Amino acid sequence: MYVVVNYTRRLQTLAFNLGPSRYQGVTRASITSQDRKSKQNLSCFRWTHLITLVHQYSTRISNSKPCQVPVDLVDKLERLALVDFRNQEGLACLEKAIRFADQLHVVDTDGVDPMDSVLEERALYLREDAVAEGDCAEELLQLSKNTVEEYFVAPPGNIPLPKREERAAMFKHAEF
């Protein structure tokens, strides 16, 4: 069970401030499909998520010591979430973000129920079971560059993430 981080909104603000600067003021809904394909795409939710995950592993660590993220964990996070911390600066950034978020533990939440979202008191809308969408195969298939007879084409199975050294070689000419 991961620790449900209270005040998700607060964390989103943190992520905006600490994440790559080009995502200032960007909300998830406005990320265009081009941005999605960009290698540096770290949505704010992914950041929130990563911090949550690291919290799960570091809740035992006392709040007074600076947080050290073990190399195994970094590799695992990169593999699971397909994010790239790239270099020591990236890792230092992550550790600072965790340290900043640790301040949440100072708040006394005894007797307060955890909150998932500021919208959780709203009523969940229930839709009627009538067909209203679909039948747009052509439109959807146009979005993919590789199709065969109305099927999307994918490689067989997941392509394993190249090892760290190989990745470094692949991107040594990249912008960042």
Added chain:
Amino acid sequence: TGRTGDRTRNWLWGAPQELVGVVGLEIHAQIHSNTKLFSGSRVGFQAPPNSLVSFFDASLPGTLPVLNRRCVEAAVMTGLALNCTINRKSLFDRKHYFYADLPAGYQITQQRLPIAVDGTLTYSHLGGRKRNEVVTKSVRIKQIQLEQDSGKSLHNDYRNQTLIDLNRAGVGLMELVMEPDMSCGEEAAAAVREMQLILQALGTCQGNMAEGQLRVDANVSIHRPGDHWGIRTEVKNINSARNLARAIDYEIQRQMFVLESGGTVQNETRSFDGKTGHTIPMRDKEGLQDYRFMPEPNLPPLMVYEACSTAPPGVAPSQVVVLEEVRERLPELPSVRRQRLVETYGILPEHSFTLVNEDGLMDYFEAVVRETKAGPRKVIGWVMNELQGLLHQQNLSVSQSPISPQALAQILNLQENGQISSSIAKQVFQELWKTPGKTAQQIVKEQDLGMVNDSTEIYRICQKVVDSHPDQVQAIRSGNKKVLNKLMGLVQKETKGRADPVLVRAILEQKTS
């Protein structure tokens, strides 16, 4: 644990116990609804590829999930039928993993707080030495949760590609998680069969395993009673209840063999091969998955209410799911139906079990009973023995039977009217099976199978038999009554089975007294 462990174990449990299997099932049941769980695209089977896909199903940016009311009602109804506690508030989560048939990169499920928990499934199977005793067991249902189905991937090894069809992506599933209360393949198959019958009776899932509407994965391990549970393996790719039993039994045997040869069972996922009956390790599994569960931010909690009075005021009825209403709509469950058949028709529980278990057999039986004056007990004998016998022999289902309930009713009526004897009736049945175009009456007429009612004729034949078998007559007179049956057999052979057995017996008894 070593020797001390063994000694303690022996003291607690007596001599070293046999290894037994521990089986837990995970059932994914596709919800029978018009549209998918979170989008308004149609649910269908074998439609043109990617034609039943909306923008949300294809995970295009800017799309959001909108929950289908019918799916909530289906999950609640299933939970009530399985005696679960329905959680008034349940939550949706995201389960992340990368695979081409999961376009969003995550599946919306209910991991933290599912819609129903703590139920029981009571199932029976025919056990005992002669397989005619109804043995009833139960298995605990840990939880029922709503989740999305993934798309379908077709592997083309020739071109080294996978073709993705998203028609199935987003269809609503109920995942029924069972506690590992079962110990062998037979129990698991019976439990799944009962679940199928319940879901079909409720109308929440059509339960066709071959079409993928009901998918079962088995978690199998072995241990000695009293010990910790052993390492478990997951068995997938099972497409029928019968294969489920085979797969589980094979896996239990395999694990026993591994342990007895000194090896250790590995925690892995194995695929069942229907042709060989073996389980094979599945490649392409990258160790233990970490699904990084997180709350689904686009869906507030799902609330269901006990009664209309407890629902929030001023809300439209279409926006509220009320348990009271769903409970009222629960149809007759299989267990209740079996009991009703026993009480209404006075048949045995094992017969009632078979009637409900076989598709269409109960309707067939009731149709025959309606149209004939023969009693239900007689009819059940015919259905269980004559009808089932030929159906099994020729591997046919009840709907494929060449003899309709009306035709069988006619045969029974002829027998009741005294127009044919019981052995002739069976013969007519066999004939009618081969030539279904004719009626029973026609066959009786054509082959001259009508009951011989001429008592003088019967008298003459009995006399002939008695005269030609003096030794048997002597034996009967000196006390061996069983020999009379032999004489009866001879008379029936003479009359080609058309004589009334009661009359023949009476005449013979009189002659040999």
